[in-house]
Amino acid sequence: MELYPLKFDPILKERIWGGTKLKDVLGKSITDEHTGESWEISAVDGDVSVVANGTHRGTSLSRLIEDSAGDLLGQSVVERFGKDFPILIKFIDARKDLSVQLHPHDELARERHQSFGKTEMWYIMDADPGANLIVGFNRDLDKQTYKEYLQNDRLLELLNYEQVKEGDTFFINTGKVHAIGAGVLLAEIQQTSDITYRIYDFKRKDKDGNYRELHTELALDAIDYRKKDDFRVNYSQHPDAVNSMVDSPYFKTIFLHLNKDFALDLKDRDAFTILMCVQGSANVIYKSESVSLQRGETVLLPAAIPGVTLETAGAKLLEVTI
Template identity: 60%
Template structure:
């Protein structure tokens, strides 16, 4: 079977906080000045990715997995997650501040929504000089203090603000309150889940003039109220090797900076491999075919692969497996 490296059509999402950097910096074809997200690889119902290259062009990710479950996912991934693709890959452009939000844990999401929870990571690709993220609280607080701050409109006084620069990386565990600030373009890797509890939105209104829904009651028992400095990721940037970024139960991510060709033996990996190109361009070749991708593009290499050749003179990649 010819399971070559698979590229998918991006699923572009208009957001009231979105902008144009997904077009100007990443080459996406935008039809709006308010595009906030490019879903690169998704198995989310209603937003399933469609293959854009080769003999499977036009086939959905779901159909491919149903036809070749172990070959696409890997035996261990299939046993753990079934045929649901377990992660969601995005590029995000925040022209304005996103809402302050959090995501439920697996246990809570399963109980309330019959879905996965949402743990995620961010790699900063571009940031204005004064750009900030909100991650967690400045100090430990109580549930009562949090509820009181919502009533008094003082939640922002309790939050931790982080100045960011290109290549900074952050890990956001389920339950941690957070927000992407204006002027940030990033790559996001997350569990397959769209469960978000919005707790504060600066009293903004949508295109119809309505305040956006808040999830105040749902959030109260989902938040981590302790301050934990566990979110900024330190990592090496040695050339032409896989530098570990994040290794959590839901995904493993490496940073790879290339200035020459490298060969990767993945015969014992038992998982698909995803490459997000965050700079330059690279030819990705497995046992069955190849594809050239450039900055802002993503490719899925099926688990049946034994060897991957990364061919380039200069590229930076995020490499994601389970």
């Protein structure tokens, strides 16, 4: 099967906290006033991405993997994950605060939900003045103290708030309580999982007048109750160079700040590569083909591709692999 740089149709998600930045800032084709997420590359059951360009247009990611797993994913990825695509890529627009939540680790997620856990990374693309995130606790806790604060509606007193600006990056371990604050637009890279334990939702109701489900009991054994300052990602931003951001067992991320054309050599990488454009634009050149990559767009480079040229006069890209 001939493979090439693949773009996918975004899977748009209406959310109670969503807004219009996915349309207004990133140019997504949406009409809803509460679109919170654009799933760019997904193999989550019920939300599998479909190719938007080239000869494989209309083909699902699952079908491509079934037909050509080694060439698409890379043999090293197949050995680890079989034919499961291990990463979920999103853009998220929070017009209002998201719920305070956390995600279980692999072992617990496998036992309870037959799923991967959910380690994730956030790159802030745009933030209103004063916008912030909730990341972790502001003190060490134990389970009993946490339960007492939660039962007395004092959970917010325990949470750590981080004010953010464009370019700030956060690595969210499983078990860490977190929430995206109002006014934040970000790129999210995560394990393929849709398992979330919601523990606080600001007493708001959905469009039908109902409170959203909380997962109080499930969360108790999944929470990391320790105060940790391990979430901000410090990375260099040297122009026209490879800048390492995250190197974890779940994904690796590189920051590319390009001011001119850049040759991306992938011949020694036995894995797929994902490029997310977070600023500017570029053309991805492979053989005689060119794929446009605008801000808010994502392209998947199959493992069989030995390299591409990125033609640009200015772009910031997140390069993601496994």
